Amino acid sequence: MRPRILVVDDNADMRVSLSHLLGLLGYDVETAADGNQALASHRARNVAVVITDIFMAGKEGIETIAAFKREWPFVRVIAMSGGGERAKMDYLKAAVHVGADATLHKPFSLESLKAALNLH
Numbered sequence: 462m463r464p465r466i467l468v469v470d471d472n473a474d475m476r477v478s479l480s481h482l483l484g485l486l487g488y489d490v491e492t493a494a495d496g497n498q499a500l501a502s503h504r505a506r507n508v509a510v511v512i513t514d515i516f517m518a519g520k521e522g523i524e525t526i527a528a529f530k531r532e533w534p535f536v537r538v539i540a541m542s543g544g545g546e547r548a549k550m551d552y553l554k555a556a557v558h559v560g561a562d563a564t565l566h567k568p569f570s571l572e573s574l575k576a577a578l579n580l581h
Contacts, residue, residue, distance in 0.1 A: 496520025
């Protein structure tokens with residue numbers, strides 16, 4: 462069985478691109494446009510990893526990470542952000558503080574993505 466990943470981003474292009482890339486890497490991929498959709502998707506069909514943007518309409522990333530870690534502490538969560546330098550640093554640090562297991566700065570390399578997905 463291939464590991465299932467949930468990609469959460471309000472940018473449809475990012476969801477499609479990341480979903481396609483993860484599929485090529487051998488993962489089953491679900492997508493959601495915000496945290497509320499992500500939580501509902503996971504309740505319907507469990508995932509091993511959640512990759513979530515920080516800045517989204519609806520339930521944003523920090524709230525989403527906190528909710529996943531509160532309800533499913535063993536789900537691996539990766540936070541990603543393409544915000545400005547100051548925002549990127551502050552918000553990705555906040556994501557780790559609320560439970561993110563790894564962070565990615567957009568745009569990120571394939572190597573960075575693979576490293577973040579390391580499920581040891």
